[in-house]
Amino acid sequence: MNGGRDRSGPLRGVVLDTDGVLLDSAVVHAAAWKTAFDACLAEPASDEPGAGAPFDADAEYRRYVDGRSRYDGAEAFLTSRGIRLPPGSPDDPPGCGTVRAVAARKEAAFRDALAAGAVVAFPDAEEALAALRTRDVPCVAVSASRHARTLLADTGLDRFLAGVVDGEDTARLALPGKPDPALFLHAADRLATGPGDTAVVEDALAGVRAGRRGGFGYVVGVDRSPDGSGSAALRQEGADLVVCDLMTLVREVWGEVR
Numbered sequence: 001m002n003g004g005r006d007r008s009g010p011l012r013g014v015v016l017d018t019d020g021v022l023l024d025s026a027v028v029h030a031a032a033w034k035t036a037f038d039a040c041l042a043e044p045a046s047d048e049p050g051a052g053a054p055f056d057a058d059a060e061y062r063r064y065v066d067g068r069s070r071y072d073g074a075e076a077f078l079t080s081r082g083i084r085l086p087p088g089s090p091d092d093p094p095g096c097g098t099v100r101a102v103a104a105r106k107e108a109a110f111r112d113a114l115a116a117g118a119v120v121a122f123p124d125a126e127e128a129l130a131a132l133r134t135r136d137v138p139c140v141a142v143s144a145s146r147h148a149r150t151l152l153a154d155t156g157l158d159r160f161l162a163g164v165v166d167g168e169d170t171a172r173l174a175l176p177g178k179p180d181p182a183l184f185l186h187a188a189d190r191l192a193t194g195p196g197d198t199a200v201v202e203d204a205l206a207g208v209r210a211g212r213r214g215g216f217g218y219v220v221g222v223d224r225s226p227d228g229s230g231s232a233a234l235r236q237e238g239a240d241l242v243v244c245d246l247m248t249l250v251r252e253v254w255g256e257v258r
């Protein structure tokens with residue numbers, strides 16, 4: 001997985017995605033989406049082959065949902081199946097009648113999983129953040145999810161971070177979601193490093209695209225799949241380097257851990 005593209009200068013800061021990079025939560029999000037979508041796919045919207053097939057929590061999660069806001073992700077997947085729903089309103093109860101109702105069902109399923117303690121940090125995350133702090137490289141964690149700040153605190157990772165930008169901030173500041181780079185650029189502002197001197201670390205295709213669009217100095221894809229099956233797509237989106245864990249990234253870019 002090594003052999004990244006050369007950089008022109010040193011990297012002064014790192015913006016890390018949260019779900020799937022720091023927290024082992026992408027699979028929990030994907031399962032919650034499956035609960036929400038499959039409930040609405042019982043009656044196919046068209047005669048197209050596969051229109052009523054269950055949500056693929058791996059391939060379709062990566063293609064349509066991963067890295068996007070709840071609303072954008074729900075709309076992108078439903079549209080791919082020919083299902084066009086009215087937007088609805090933020091207080092719609094869980095259901096299938098509006099995009100926000102589908103998103104609300106996902107949120108309810110995800111909260112159930114959180115209450116059951118389903119989300120933990122990846123074992124390499126704390127080690128890598130500590131190693132970067134030793135090297136005086138500040139890190140900010142970003143997420144489209146409103147749960148990220150709480151989860152980063154619960155797992156203890158927040159003590160290694162210079163800041164967190166999550167779904168609460170994107171809503172308050174009306175920042176567009178990935179693949180728009182606004183979230184990452186806001187995080188780079190928090191670090192006071194220009195995007196050209198900052199690395200973006202992402203597991204989602206939409207996030208790698210956002211890093212490239214934002215003009216970041218180094219875009220790193222994280223492929224935690226056991227067989228490395230996600231690496232080619234991350235490179236295709238423009239990742240300079242793809243790694244299977246965060247300590248590989250630290251060693252590749254900043255040298256051996258002392």
Ligand SMILES: [Mg+2]
Nearest residue numbers: 017019020203
């Ligand atoms: Mg992610």
